[in-house]
């Protein structure tokens with residue numbers, strides 16, 4: 069990628085100096101969570117963001133509107149922390165669905181509470197859901213997430229499918245020594261229910277800073293493990309900016325995805341911009357700087373002034389996440405406070 073020109077053109081979409089255009093907005097609705105996945109949060113939890121700093125529902129809706137109407141955002145994904153804990157979620161989804169051009173609306177969730185909320189969310193306009201599922205074994209679930217909530221997650225997955233949020237996508241992170249032998253069983257579960265499973269390489273985004281490159285389960289290993297049970301062939305469908313490399317299972321049409329964020333980075337095709345629950349724009353998961361849209365908004369900025377600030381924030385997006393650089397430093401915010 070070659071960097072160019074001094075700044076974003078007025079009225080432009082969210083373009084960066086390398087020519088990438090962000091059309092996919094990830095909004096974190098809360099940093100709180102009812103699980104404690106070790107690759108994300110410490111067992112004791114974290115100091116939550118102070119309430120006055122959190123965007124209100126109306127502030128979230130306004131910023132999403134600016135992103136859709138003025139900045140070319142076509143897909144909005146709500147995440148967290150655990151987005152189902154946000155009391156105003158239904159109202160926010162409904163308001164997002166009323167925007168024109170209507171964006172695709174997605175949710176990433178741990179599934180707890182989805183048994184109750186899947187149908188109302190679908191009725192409010194939610195199009196798709198990704199549910200995190202790292203294991204099918206209750207004891208392992210407890211070791212991974214420190215809560216006995218596997219039955220709630222499974223009930224949430226069933227409810228999402230029944231509500232028509234199809235294809236239901238499942239996200240799994242494999243941790244060596246805990247669930248790294250479970251890739252084939254997770255795939256059997258997904259195939260037998262018609263869900264689309266994707267494995268995500270563990271990234272250095274845990275609050276405890278305990279990630280280690282040499283113990284991470286890699287995309288190559290996952291392909292190898294699955295290939296002992298299934299014939300995997302690269303899906304010839306164009307990948308575009310999607311982070312998951314898709315594989316056809318036993319000739320298709322069912323597929324499995326592998327997101328090699330660390331060993332097979334896709335930064336060159338990244339089309340994402342992020343908004344944290346406290347109103348900071350991040351151009352990358354791994355950014356170490358943020359742009360404070362909340363203060364700009366609360367100081368009375370117009371929609372166009374907000375759009376200008378957002379464009380400026382994205383212009384500075386780095387070429388890549390740099391995990392392999394000797395100078396790499398993990399961002400201050402853990403995954404739960406960024407929004408995965």
Ligand code: SAM
Nearest residue numbers: 108148149150176177178200239270271403408
């Ligand atoms: N609480 C929701 C959930 O778990 O789906 C949404 C937020 S969570 C941060 C979003 C996704 O990020 C989940 O699929 C989770 O497994 C993944 N994730 C969290 N920490 C990660 C890490 N260090 N490396 C890779 N994926 C991670």
Ligand code: SF4
Nearest residue numbers: 101103105108149178
């Ligand atoms: Fe909570 Fe999701 Fe982080 Fe697990 S990955 S602790 S469910 S925010």
